[in-house]
Amino acid sequence: MAWAVATLLDGGVDEVVVAAPAADHEEFARALPAGIRLVVGGATRTDSVRAALGAVPGDAGAVLVHDAARPLTPPDVVGRVLAALAAGAPAVVPVLPVVDTTVVVDDDGVVTDAVPRAPLRRVQTPQGFSRVVLAEAYDDLPEGVELTDDAAVVRALGVPVRTVAGDERATKITVAHDLALAELQVAR
Template sequence: MTRTTTVSSDIDSRDVPAPHRRKDVAVLVPAAGMGLRLGGGTPKALRELAGEPLLVHACRRLAQAPSVAMIVIAAPPAEVEAVRAMVPAATVVPGGATRQLSVAAALAAVPETIEVVLVHDAARALAPAELVEAVAAAVRSGREAVVPALPVVDTIKRVDTGECVLETVDRAPLRVIQTPQGFRRVTLVRAHEHAVDEHTDDAGMVERLGHQVHCVPGSDLALKITRPLDLLIAESLLAAHPL
């Protein structure tokens, strides 16, 4: 696969005052999945939005966050060199057969000197740097695990196997969870070491360890691009919120 789009700027060269550059965060981006609901035979993270791969959009925004010291991408094994060319400022490792294995592979590349680790889906390609900073700050404050969350706005009903409504669920305590999700590095390492089932959510793995997961306000820009319709919505958001 030949790509010419790159995220080539050095993360340390952003125009951010030195006192505000904490540089204590690694962001893991599992990007090896195919994303069948989006259609086509291209890995989901490499599908294009406005002429550039979702992965490039995501990493460009991650690189805007002053706290980010490194980005580690778990790429499709056959696309490792192509992804390195797209995002030269990132560390790129071969991803696994599942999201969980890809996160574990990326986590293994993070040095022990980095204490805060975020996990971010390339499919949330427009998540703003401010959201990255909010999650990182909450972990720094002493939280073991932090997730961005939005209130549920739709009416939710529980149904039986015949699709008959059993009850209307109170939506007040419900939240839609986004990424990046943030963790103390040692907590995330321990969660992966003790995982016995397949998880699609790293915070869920930490919950299984008995740790509390804290919510911070999410962002409408951090929508997950899963279906073709989501690409159209993301294009409109990108036009309204360019970098």
């Protein structure tokens, strides 16, 4: 978590709000730099984003949502997201091209089609938004609806989402193999 926060600060973010379980707040407070605002996270990602968004000052022009599971995101990715927002994009996500062949598989595990990969992208974080747009999108999202990321919440409102170049180092750490690769990166 501390590395993900450092990435945001090093990339040009002025204020950071972290959503964390209430039981872990003391531990988070010890690990994070002074001035980081902690809020109680929710049972779901959507609930946690709503809680953090509620702690963002109303006069904030832009909001970035970043996954702690992407602690090695380079600060220049944050800078690209902020620059796109400053240039007028209401929503922006860092992306990488899909390089593997991607197929559609039926219920029996049989390949039924190959998807053209040229227009496909892998979405990363931090995802950036006009604060007003993100707040409106979450206000419009029905209770109990869970989308995979904040860009999907904004797209559901009909807002176009721009893209900027992501970075392979911003890989999400979700399984042991991901952690092993991240540790190799840090050890270099």
